[in-house]
Amino acid sequence: MMVVFLKQDRDRDRERDKDRDRDHDRDRDHDRPRSQYKTAPSPVVHVRALCDSVIEADLVKGVDRFGLISYVMMLPNKRQALVEFQDLRSAQKCVAYSKRRIVNIAGHPAFFNFSTSQRITRPGGPEDPKHVNNVLFLSIQNPLYPITTDVLYTVCNACGPVLLPSAQKAKASLNGADIYSGCCTLKIEYAKPTRLNVFKNDSESWDYTNPDLTARDERRRQGQPALLGDHPSTYGGFQANPLALTHRMDARSSNNRPMHLYSSPDFEYVPQGRVIMIYGLNPHKMNCEKIFNLLCLYGNIEKIKFMKSMPDAAMVEMGDEFSVERAITHLNSVEMFGKKLNLCVSKQASIVPSQSYELVDGTDSYKEFTNSRNNRFTNPGQAAKNRIQPPSNVLHFFNAPPCVTEEIFQEVCEDCELKAFRTFKTFTGKSDRSLSGLLEWETKSDAVEALTVLNHYQMKNTSGPYPYTLKLCFSTMSHA
Incomplete structure (x- = not known):
């Protein structure tokens, strides 16, 4: 009886060991990278580990060096995509290259394998x-x-x-x-x-x-006369x-990437209007004054109006069309207060004043700046002094009180809930009536936020009744 019982235990242990070995083999197969499976070569390549922000254009730019692409299908919820090349050789080049070197898509490494499909099914249409x-x-x-x-x-x-x-x-x-x-x-x-x-x-x-x-x-x-004549002057x-046009079907740059369709539009493009649409504003951090502080670096500003139906959008009427072009060129896609700005030319020729409402911070949603003393392009002489620079992590400050110190600037940043700068530097000027210098932040976004809040900040004048109006702009220096 005991022998039978021990034999049953031994048989049960042997079966349990076999099950454990089978589970181990199954787990090992499950964990094995898909690239180790012998998938037959295909013109369709399966792309994995894409970042959430990748669009089809990013994928095309990352793999078109290997050959012409017939079709791309994005699988955004899975962070994957399928790329169909025009021929098998191009797909083989892509997969082989990815095994030797990292292929980045939108700045992030991605993984490539042959797909089990020989062709991507086009949505909404037959296969032919x-x-x-x-x-x-x-x-x-x-x-x-x-x-x-x-x-x-x-x-x-x-x-x-x-x-x-x-x-x-x-x-x-x-x-x-x-x-x-x-x-x-x-x-x-x-x-x-x-x-x-x-x-x-x-x-x-x-x-x-x-x-x-x-x-x-x-x-x-024809029977009705035009309101403004035949055409504008x-x-x-x-x-x-x-x-x-510099791009044709076979046009390739030196690294075998497609060239852009147009060369620089500087000589062909004439600005279309004086009103900018700004999207991506943080409604809890921005108001008309702060928008003025940022855009005044690129031209005179006449009116600013927030959109009640879109709390993160505003319209800015500039002094001329070229100011609009400068602002869009330098500020589009800039990140600040946790959001990315999107600037474009508005279809409206001007901002029509309307009833103002109260923003989150209690200020008015509409404001005029035509006669503002802080506009920096009021005459050719003043305009020539401006530094037209893209945003950077280094700010040039001027018109500060001569007695200002690094500690005072740190206190101002603290009071305004801004991130602390890491470097402070002053210039030795010809005049002792004011002070100028550099402030360097850790990131470009931190500096943009600081300029938006502190530009035209009223600093206390210890030797007179009138405060100093601090002025800021982006510096040409890479470090303070």
Whole structure:
């Protein structure tokens, strides 16, 4: 009886050991990197470990060095994507390269393997490429400059006539490209509609198969005189020369990356308006005065108005169109108070004064600055003294009291709930009536926040009744 019992225990232990070995083998297979499985080579590459902010354009820029891309499918909830190359050799180059060296997508390393699929299933359409929709949906990322039908026509016409058959070629060739260097990035998808209905030819819509659409529309209105005459004396629209295109289907830079579609727009672009739309403001930290403190570095400011329906948005009317261009160029995508700014030209020609309401901090939502003494471009002599600089972590301060010290500045930052600067430096000036110098913060965002709050800060004057108005701007120095 005891022998049988011991034998049963021994048999049970042996079976338990076998189960444990099977579990161990299963766990080891589960933990083994997917790259060790023998997946058959495929033109479709599976991309993993993408960061949350990655867009299709980032992925295209990261892998187009290996060959032409036919299609990209993002799987954002899984932080993954599928990339279909036009040929198997390009996909093999991509996977082989990723095994030897790190491939960064939007600044973060990603992992590449062959997909089990030989082709990506296109959403909303049959598998046959002949049935791919000929209507494209274009999204413009970081629209620093105005994009009109003329611009899109010039860009897309390089792939073929803007009619029907060139849509697939245009998507494969232009998806992820920059219209201008560093901005206006194209993100292209097949649209759901199979036909576009265009009723007029203008800057927002155009039927290139029917050039008489505008003429008929004009004839319909001939009996009514125009309110402002035939045309404005100066038109601040886009005036790019189509010959300025530097990008073609096979155009590649020295590192085999696609070049941007247009060369620098400085000579072709004429600013479109005097009103800026600013999105991404922190409503708990920003008001009209603080917006003025930041944008006055790039031009005179006349009016600022917060949008009641959008607490994180505001409109700024500048003194001229070139001030708008400078502000957008230097401040777009700047991070401050935990948010990223997005600046673009408004469609409105000017800000219409309206009933003001109270912001979070109790100040008014609308304010005029036309006669402000703190505008820095009121005459050519004063404008020439300004330092037009992009944001940096070093601020140049001037017009401070001559007796100001590092401790006083630290107290001011503390009172205003700003992060402490790490370096303080003063200049020996010709005059002892005021003091100037440098303040360096740990990050650029910290310095931008400090400038927004402390620019035009009233500092106590120990030798007179009137306070000093502290003035700040971004420095050309990399360190204080």
